[in-house]
Amino acid sequence: MQGCSAEKREKDFTIMQEINKTEKIDLEKDKIDFEKEEFRIILNSRSQRVTSPRIKILKILKSNHKPLTIAEIHSKLSKDKIDLATVYRTLNLFSEIKIVNEIDFKDEFKRYELVYDRHHHHHIVCRKCKSVENVETCILDDLEKLLSKKGYSEITHSLEFFGICKNCSN
Amino acid sequence: MQGCSAEKREKDFTIMQEINKTEKIDLEKDKIDFEKEEFRIILNSRSQRVTSPRIKILKILKSNHKPLTIAEIHSKLSKDKIDLATVYRTLNLFSEIKIVNEIDFKDEFKRYELVYDRHHHHHIVCRKCKSVENVETCILDDLEKLLSKKGYSEITHSLEFFGICKNCSN
DNA sequence: TTTGTTGCAAATCATTTGCAGACGG
DNA sequence: CCGTCTGCAAATGATTTGCAACAAA
Numbered sequence: 259m260q261g262c263s264a265e266k267r268e269k270d271f272t273i274m275q276e277i278n279k280t281e282k283i284d285l286e287k288d289k290i291d292f293e294k295e296e297f298r299i300i301l302n303s304r305s306q307r308v309t310s311p312r313i314k315i316l317k318i319l320k321s322n323h324k325p326l327t328i329a330e331i332h333s334k335l336s337k338d339k340i341d342l343a344t345v346y347r348t349l350n351l352f353s354e355i356k357i358v359n360e361i362d363f364k365d366e367f368k369r370y371e372l373v374y375d376r377h378h379h380h381h382i383v384c385r386k387c388k389s390v391e392n393v394e395t396c397i398l399d400d401l402e403k404l405l406s407k408k409g410y411s412e413i414t415h416s417l418e419f420f421g422i423c424k425n426c427s428n
Numbered sequence: 429m430q431g432c433s434a435e436k437r438e439k440d441f442t443i444m445q446e447i448n449k450t451e452k453i454d455l456e457k458d459k460i461d462f463e464k465e466e467f468r469i470i471l472n473s474r475s476q477r478v479t480s481p482r483i484k485i486l487k488i489l490k491s492n493h494k495p496l497t498i499a500e501i502h503s504k505l506s507k508d509k510i511d512l513a514t515v516y517r518t519l520n521l522f523s524e525i526k527i528v529n530e531i532d533f534k535d536e537f538k539r540y541e542l543v544y545d546r547h548h549h550h551h552i553v554c555r556k557c558k559s560v561e562n563v564e565t566c567i568l569d570d571l572e573k574l575l576s577k578k579g580y581s582e583i584t585h586s587l588e589f590f591g592i593c594k595n596c597s598n
Numbered sequence: 599t600t601t602g603t604t605g606c607a608a609a610t611c612a613t614t615t616g617c618a619g620a621c622g623g
Numbered sequence: 624c625c626g627t628c629t630g631c632a633a634a635t636g637a638t639t640t641g642c643a644a645c646a647a648a
Contacts, residue, residue: 307602307647328637341605346638348603362532364590366613366637382589389593410593417587419563420534423554424579477622479628498612511630516613518628536612536638 293317300374304355311340315348316372324390325361325369325381364416382410463487470544474525481510485518486542494560495531495539495551534586552580 297316298308306312318334319326326334332345349370352358357374363383380393391408467486468478476482488504489496496504502515519540522528527544533553550563561578576583 309603309647311604339605342637343606343639344604350639360534361586362534364530364532380587380589382593389595393589408594410589416531416590417550419550419552419580419583420586422581423559425559426554477627479622481629509630512612513614513631514629520614 293320300357304357306351306355311335311338311344312348314338314340315345315352319358319370319372323392325359325363325371327367327369329367331370362416382408463490470527474527476521476525481505481508481514482518484508484510485515485522489528489540489542493562495529495533495541497537497539499537501540532586552578552583554580 293316294313297313300316301308301312314335315331318331322334328342328345328349331349332340332342335345349358349360352370353360357372358370359373361369361371361381363369363381377394382391382393383389463486464483467483470486471478471482484505485501488501492504498512498515498519501519502510502512505515519528519530522540523530527542528540529543531539531541531551533539533551547564552561552563553559
């Protein structure tokens, strides 16, 4: 293909057409390209392939500042025709490589939240409407006081620790 | 039935026979009868019927000082031929009336633990062997220090709050 | 070129449900 | 006796998996 300048020019032109089209539609082009590059680095650094479904799912997780269910992620991908099975496989992968946290809100669905770029935090979930707010502090007493000041009532919490026990360390 | 003394005596005798038989087989009779009475009170006070599957499941939860999965509970009932669906329905009921806590250990199974007679506590779970120890303290920093002194490593935790938000209170 | 990923369709498996008979109060 | 609970069998629905085509490195 080297030296095949006519073809190259035609290709460049096609690319420019593509970019112009994109610019008109998407005013946040620069931000999005930056994100893509960020995701590429994250995946590469963990020896994972950079694929279109993975980037799209990462974008969705990044732009939604609350934990999402598989169904929510999949429906946000509806125009991209990404298979449900791929969504499951991708989120299982992301959990394994620890760039995503799997959260249980005590309903029937698991939720996923991007964590590689965020500091440790928790959530307060409304038992009725399932709305979610982040909780940044980390001492329980202070927390519950804070939450009731914010207007929540009947607060309960669930806290579990996970680790490797003595036996398993050997 | 008043004044029907012959019948009453016969009935009492039958009961005594029953008790003697039980004593020979089960040396912990007193303890178990006490438990049954306790469970009866708990269920009655919440307007729930006292049935044999419910008592058996409560006994299992009471005697196992760690959260159990549905499958574990069901297998401990194997000799009693209690249906799996009944186990599910019973534990959902127990969760609703809040005598049992439903816990997520981030594997595929929900676990259930009796809570009406215990003070609030958490757990530390080994990620490999799934062994469970209770955690009684309740300040996170102290906790994690305590846990690593106990020999756990790579400790993480998961904490979520649940409550009713302002909007839903109206 | 090689290895890993995706889409599709089918399988799996935990959980729920309808119903008829059994049981508790 | 009335209303609820249980066992059974079938349905449901989220999640996983096998496989062939495809894409990334």
